[in-house]
Amino acid sequence: RKLCDSVAAKLEGKVLGTFDTVAATVKSTLTESLVQILSPKRRVDILRDCMETQKKGRSYVMAFCGVNGVGKSTNLAKICFWLIENNMRVLIAACDTFRAGAVEQLRTHVKHLNALHPPERHGGKLMVQLYEKGYGKDAAGIALEAIKFANDMNFDIVLIDTAGRMQDNEPLMRALAKLIKVNEPDLVLFVGEALVGNEAVDQLVKFNQALADYSASTNPHLIDGIVLTKFDTIDDKVCPTLTICIKHYLVLFCRSELLFL
Structure with missing residues (x-):
């Protein structure tokens, strides 16, 4: 509705040139409105922010959350690969202490990432490492220990994997x-499926509300951005992305399941 209103407002009273057609004018106006809606209202530069935290003598910390089965661990590994490609040393904190196989899945990802980027290519440095404490433990405590370990061992970034x-x-x-x-x-990144349409928007809004309600803080840290997964499955159905942007959430990554990154 907001997109239609935006297009209508831009077209109202518009005078067509001699060689302009109605179809071409509507198309260009639609493109302009889409760009306006999808353009972020604020900027997040992860690599730049990471360098800034390095100057402060600590690691940059990213937490991933979302519902079950949307691909949090898989997309965390893809983002980890992107960070390593930019010469960042990454510590992955295995804080999904509930789902059977969650830690083993991260071990496999770390093994593959280190095979793609062996220490020999980075001056003998291991570019990615897994911090794990098994199952049934307090996830917040594991994350706290992982961040301390990362600071002590001079990792650039900590990626916290949480349970769905x-x-x-x-x-x-x-x-x-x-x-x-x-x-x-x-x-704090919310991982959602483009495949489920506007249900992803409902999940995002309710996650944010729950974080606000249960944080026991006057200024709770809410979701900063979205990782939209399975984007290659929706063809030209971009409604979830549009709705998310209209609600002023920032889409940081759109991921295809067919590629490692």
Whole structure:
């Protein structure tokens, strides 16, 4: 509706030139409106921010959250690959202590990443490492230990993998709010599927609301940006992206499942 209103407002009273057609004018106006809606209202430069935190003598921290099965761990590994390509040393914190196989999945990703970027190519430095404490432990505590370890070992970035949870599961949402409040990550990313359409928007809004309700803070850290997965499955159906941008959320990554990055 907002897109239609924007196009209508731009077309109202517009005078067509001699060689202009109605179809071409509507198309160009639609393009202009789409660019305006999709243009971010604020800027997030992860690599630049990481360098700034390095100057302060600490690691940059990113936390990933979302519902079950959207590809948090897989897309965390893809983003990790991008960071390594930019010569960043990464520590992955295995804070999904609930799902069977979650830690083993991250081990496999780390093994593959180190095979793609062996220490020999980076002056003998191991570019990615996994910090794990097994299952059944407090995720917030593991993340806190991982961040301390990263600072001590001079890692550039910490990527915190969390358990998948539904937005209406109060105990798990309280646990996520605790993890974010205790560890104060620099960036909190929500991982959502483009495939589910506007359901992803509903999940995002409810996640943010739950973080605000359960953080027990007057200024809670809410979601900073979105990783939109399975983007290659939606063809020209861009409604979720448009709705997310209209609601002033920042889409930082759009991921294809067919490529490693």
